[in-house]
Amino acid sequence: MNDDVRTLTAELARDPGSLVFLDLAEVLRRRGQLDAALTVAASGLARYPALADAHALHARILAERGDGDGAFDGWMNALQLEPSHQAAHRGLGFLYYRAGDLGRALRHLEFAAQAAPEDAGLRAAIERVRAAAVPAPEPPAHPGDEAVSPEPAAPAERGVLPTSRAIPFAIDAESGTSSDSELFAGLDGARDGLLLLDQHGLRLGGALRDEDGADVSDAVAAHLAGVSREAARAARLLGLGAWQSLGIECEYGNAHLVAPTADTVLLTVRDVAVPAGRLGLVAERAAQAARRWLERVA
Amino acid sequence: MSGAEHALRRISAVRGVRGAMLVSAPDGLVVSESSMEDVDGRAIAALAASLAGRLRRAAGGAGLGRPTVIQLRGETGTLLAVPAGEELLVVAVGDRETNLGLARLELLEAARGIA
Numbered sequence: 151m152n153d154d155v156r157t158l159t160a161e162l163a164r165d166p167g168s169l170v171f172l173d174l175a176e177v178l179r180r181r182g183q184l185d186a187a188l189t190v191a192a193s194g195l196a197r198y199p200a201l202a203d204a205h206a207l208h209a210r211i212l213a214e215r216g217d218g219d220g221a222f223d224g225w226m227n228a229l230q231l232e233p234s235h236q237a238a239h240r241g242l243g244f245l246y247y248r249a250g251d252l253g254r255a256l257r258h259l260e261f262a263a264q265a266a267p268e269d270a271g272l273r274a275a276i277e278r279v280r281a282a283a284v285p286a287p288e289p290p291a292h293p294g295d296e297a298v299s300p301e302p303a304a305p306a307e308r309g310v311l312p313t314s315r316a317i318p319f320a321i322d323a324e325s326g327t328s329s330d331s332e333l334f335a336g337l338d339g340a341r342d343g344l345l346l347l348d349q350h351g352l353r354l355g356g357a358l359r360d361e362d363g364a365d366v367s368d369a370v371a372a373h374l375a376g377v378s379r380e381a382a383r384a385a386r387l388l389g390l391g392a393w394q395s396l397g398i399e400c401e402y403g404n405a406h407l408v409a410p411t412a413d414t415v416l417l418t419v420r421d422v423a424v425p426a427g428r429l430g431l432v433a434e435r436a437a438q439a440a441r442r443w444l445e446r447v448a
Numbered sequence: 449m450s451g452a453e454h455a456l457r458r459i460s461a462v463r464g465v466r467g468a469m470l471v472s473a474p475d476g477l478v479v480s481e482s483s484m485e486d487v488d489g490r491a492i493a494a495l496a497a498s499l500a501g502r503l504r505r506a507a508g509g510a511g512l513g514r515p516t517v518i519q520l521r522g523e524t525g526t527l528l529a530v531p532a533g534e535e536l537l538v539v540a541v542g543d544r545e546t547n548l549g550l551a552r553l554e555l556l557e558a559a560r561g562i563a
Binding site: 219358360361362366369370372373374377380381383384385387388389390391392393394395396397398399400401402403404405419426 | 491495502514517522523541
């Protein structure tokens with residue numbers, strides 16, 4: 151693989167205008183060298199802004215770096231240029247699934263499957279999304295059974311985004327499994343106002359509900375993918391030191407983000423009547439609980 | 449002096465505030481700024497706009513409505529951002545000694561005047 155990188159790098163150096171950047175970025179991505187892959191892909195994209203493959207590859211690298219918003223934009227750009235782009239449909243299907251929009255997820259995955267009917271992994275992903283779209287069956291007899299991620303198999307296997315299989319406790323708080331229910335035990339808002347997620351926007355525990363009582367945890371988590379990195383980068387570049395918290399006062403409620411650990415983010419949401427300062431104290435208590443829980447389940 | 453410049457000066461006069469600026473929210477460009485000390489105003493504008501956009505989407509998804517105040521707190525200082533209408537952000541950067549309560553009020557007042 152090193153030889154591949156060397157060869158492709160040399161080829162690109164000889165002919166910077168060639169399309170070999172696609173191969174080089176893909177090899178680097180598969181090796182997990184995401185920063186280098188992103189640099190190569192972004193450079194190529196700047197040279198070929200009308201190339202759907204370049205947008206799609208760039209998007210996939212962004213997705214693997216946890217930048218769901220950037221990935222979404224990239225795949226949408228690819229579809230504008232090439233409406234039947236298979237990888238873009240596949241990527242968007244996965245993002246919509248993570249955001250809880252199963253209808254759109256299914257449409258994109260089915261479109262991707264039309265272009266790759268032999269792809270068993272993609273078919274399996276479609277089945278899982280379809281299964282997730284129907285009402286949940288009776289709770290499993292064994293609590294441990296619930297610790298199976300509802301992730302669509304194919305996108306995860308293909309590495310579109312990091313899979314939550316690596317996080318066996320990424321489960322629905324509503325199901326009340328033992329480890330998840332312990333996460334914020336005793337804290338106000340444990341079931342509807344505290345949400346712990348990883349840096350890729352995957353829910354680790356807790357839950358968030360909107361004013362109608364609908365579970366919006368996954369959608370909000372997806373929006374917050376990479377927020378800790380962005381906050382850290384902003385704080386560093388502005389000379390503010392390491393970031394400690396993000397407070398967001400809104401029209402109908404207040405939110406507070408902290409990082410219990412380097413790889414996790416905790417969102418605390420309360421009614422607008424709870425002052426921002428007090429919300430910070432609530433969030434810090436919840437962060438301590440999250441740290442204890444993470445140490446237990448790790 | 450325009451109303452926006454006057455408002456930015458008032459924010460900058462708060463204890464601990466290193467500077468204030470008006471930012472175009474969609475593209476993260478500086479519209480107007482007041483005495484930014486030791487910090488690249490363009491970087492502040494771009495970072496604040498990017499962060500505000502991401503948090504706006506997240507807040508919308510959570511049913512919280514639009515953000516009215518955003519506060520990024522670091523070990524040695526704080527970034528405050530307040531949307532002024534759809535297109536603008538009033539942004540201030542302060543050190544550890546900043547009177548955040550007063551700065552917040554001044555930003556909200558400035559945003560009301562500008563929007």
